[in-house]
Amino acid sequence: MPERVERKAFGEGLVQLNQHTVEMAGLAQRAVRMAVDSLVHRNDDRAKEVFLLDREIYRLQRAVEGECTDLIALFAPVARDLRTVMTVLKISTDIDRIGRGARNIAEVSLELSQVKQKSPKLDKISRNADLAIHMVDQSVRAFVEGNDRTVREMGRFDDEVDTLYREIFSDVLAGLNDRTIKPEVGVRLILINRHIERIADHAVNIANRVVYLVSGEAPPPVSRMVNGESGLTGAPGLAPAPPPSEPRADAEAGSGAAPADDSPSKAATGDRKPE
Amino acid sequence: MDESGTLVASPPRSAKLQVEGLSAYYGSKQVIQDLSIDFDDKSVTAIIGPSGCGKSTFIRCLNRIHETVPRARATGRVLLDGEDVYTIDPVRVRRRVGMVFQKPNPFPTMSIYGNVASGLRLNGVRKPALVQERVIRSLKQAAMWDEVKEHLDAPGVSLSGGQQQRLCIARALAVEPEVLLMDEPCSALDPIATSKIEDLIFDLKRDYAVIIVTHNMQQAARVADKTAFLYLGKLIEYGDTKEIFERPKVKLTESYITGRFG
Ligand SMILES: Nc1ncnc2c1ncn2[C@@H]1O[C@H](COP(=O)(O)OP(=O)(O)O)[C@@H](O)[C@H]1O
Ligand SMILES: [Mg+2]
Numbered sequence: 305m306p307e308r309v310e311r312k313a314f315g316e317g318l319v320q321l322n323q324h325t326v327e328m329a330g331l332a333q334r335a336v337r338m339a340v341d342s343l344v345h346r347n348d349d350r351a352k353e354v355f356l357l358d359r360e361i362y363r364l365q366r367a368v369e370g371e372c373t374d375l376i377a378l379f380a381p382v383a384r385d386l387r388t389v390m391t392v393l394k395i396s397t398d399i400d401r402i403g404r405g406a407r408n409i410a411e412v413s414l415e416l417s418q419v420k421q422k423s424p425k426l427d428k429i430s431r432n433a434d435l436a437i438h439m440v441d442q443s444v445r446a447f448v449e450g451n452d453r454t455v456r457e458m459g460r461f462d463d464e465v466d467t468l469y470r471e472i473f474s475d476v477l478a479g480l481n482d483r484t485i486k487p488e489v490g491v492r493l494i495l496i497n498r499h500i501e502r503i504a505d506h507a508v509n510i511a512n513r514v515v516y517l518v519s520g521e522a523p524p525p526v527s528r529m530v531n532g533e534s535g536l537t538g539a540p541g542l543a544p545a546p547p548p549s550e551p552r553a554d555a556e557a558g559s560g561a562a563p564a565d566d567s568p569s570k571a572a573t574g575d576r577k578p579e
Numbered sequence: 580m581d582e583s584g585t586l587v588a589s590p591p592r593s594a595k596l597q598v599e600g601l602s603a604y605y606g607s608k609q610v611i612q613d614l615s616i617d618f619d620d621k622s623v624t625a626i627i628g629p630s631g632c633g634k635s636t637f638i639r640c641l642n643r644i645h646e647t648v649p650r651a652r653a654t655g656r657v658l659l660d661g662e663d664v665y666t667i668d669p670v671r672v673r674r675r676v677g678m679v680f681q682k683p684n685p686f687p688t689m690s691i692y693g694n695v696a697s698g699l700r701l702n703g704v705r706k707p708a709l710v711q712e713r714v715i716r717s718l719k720q721a722a723m724w725d726e727v728k729e730h731l732d733a734p735g736v737s738l739s740g741g742q743q744q745r746l747c748i749a750r751a752l753a754v755e756p757e758v759l760l761m762d763e764p765c766s767a768l769d770p771i772a773t774s775k776i777e778d779l780i781f782d783l784k785r786d787y788a789v790i791i792v793t794h795n796m797q798q799a800a801r802v803a804d805k806t807a808f809l810y811l812g813k814l815i816e817y818g819d820t821k822e823i824f825e826r827p828k829v830k831l832t833e834s835y836i837t838g839r840f841g
Binding site: 307308309310311380381382383384385386387520 | 636705796797800824826827832834836837838839840
């Protein structure tokens with residue numbers, strides 16, 4: 305067997321990337337947790353803390369992007385080294401989106417706390433958020449361990465999230481119909497429902513990237529719905545199909561379902577980034 | 580189906596060179612171990628591997644230069660368009676399979692013009708008009724005509740290293756080979772001269788099968804359609820360059836291309 309050589313400088317760069325990725329993921333999970341807490345407990349302070357976390361996640365994501373660029377420029381990585389850098393680049397975007405999802409939930413939660421109505425039961429939303437957070441945790445853990453075994457069952461969790469997503473949608477719709485939920489509350493719950501479902505989708509993305517990292521297999525193709533097929537515009541009384549499972553940056557920014565960009569709370573919380 | 584209604588199979592993408600069970604020796608020392616590989620026509624194949632693994636020896640077997648070393652010999656078959664080069668007159672083999680070496684080696688006493696023309700004279704092209712036409716065309720193919728056309732009489736060795744290497748490429752092209760072997764052609768050159776040679780290789784693959792030995796991974800990645808990894812005289816992995824550099828199948832290849840063994 306040939307003599308082994310460590311590539312020290314490159315190795316240190318990878319360690320740094322790993323640390324930043326793990327740090328980002330930890331913050332993102334905390335942000336989602338706090339956002340949902342702020343909703344359930346009507347706690348505005350907690351919602352505002354989510355904005356800080358989200359900003360920190362964004363800062364780390366920019367740092368990671370720069371580190372990836374440096375490693376590519378300086379070391380021209382190949383094989384698993386290359387796949388590692390590419391994977392970090394992609395999953396850091398997913399983690400950033402998870403942070404943004406948390407921010408969006410916190411924003412809606414702040415708006416909801418202005419509405420004078422006793423909050424409807426939120427335990428399903430809370431449960432779905434737990435599932436999504438668990439998925440993020442699993443997929444990031446798989447990345448850290450360089451092990452794609454655990455994430456190959458991510459689809460099962462994603463199905464659970466999708467099922468709950470549909471149930472929540474129907475529940476809210478029913479509440480709107482029988483007027484136990486005010487429209488200004490129901491609409492916002494539907495938005496939050498959607499944000500949580502998307503966070504789970506990002507976890508699936510991360511899992512797929514880990515499979516690529518470990519095996520070199522290309523991530524599985526994702527079926528994309530065409531404009532207009534998207535769930536939220538479904539006929540009344542019908543639970544919508546969940547949106548396509550790999551979110552797209554442009555779709556997200558342009559989609560009518562993403563309220564954050566023109567939400568009034570944005571100015572109050574400080575602008576995060578141009579989108 | 581053709582007009583007569585018989586089934587016409589599309590011709591398989593034929594290999595320009597097929598190497599079958601090649602072994603090479605210096606005296607009793609075997610340095611190439613029963614190696615088989617096919618090289619595509621009109622494409623670039625890179626051969627990579629640590630020093631001493633047998634890259635130079637291997638490509639020198641392809642045009643029968645290996646056997647010019649005392650006590651060196653080779654066994655196995657090397658088929659050029661299906662014909663075993665070991666049954667062809669070696670001088671003809673070397674005309675059809677040209678070679679460019681690591682260190683530019685223009686003939687020191689000859690002019691730029693004379694260097695390119697030398698191979699032609701050796702191969703029996705003597706008509707001055709034809710010689711001139713071939714020299715000009717080869718210098719153009721080697722992307723150096725504009726740089727040297729004003730002083731074709733200057734000594735070849737008066738050129739810069741990168742120009743000398745392109746002169747050697749022109750000299751190799753002048754006899755109209757079908758395959759071009761290059762043994763670390765850029766290792767003595769600076770990055771600009773290297774880029775020029777790489778551009779040249781890119782153009783050359785339109786007309787030739789190019790086989791390049793390089794110890795520069797990035798060069799292999801940049802210029803080659805396929806890459807072969809040799810280790811201790813054996814072919815360890817061979818495939819599309821993109822596959823080799825993104826997802827090599829063999830652990831040894833991975834260790835080598837990521838710079839994790841010396
Ligand atoms: N003229 C020679 N006589 C004896 N051994 C040689 C000669 N040339 C090369 N070798 C040996 O053959 C092996 C392969 O060498 P070479 O083909 O030059 O490898 P590479 O081009 O991959 O560096 C090495 O062990 C080298 O020492
Ligand atoms: Mg050599």
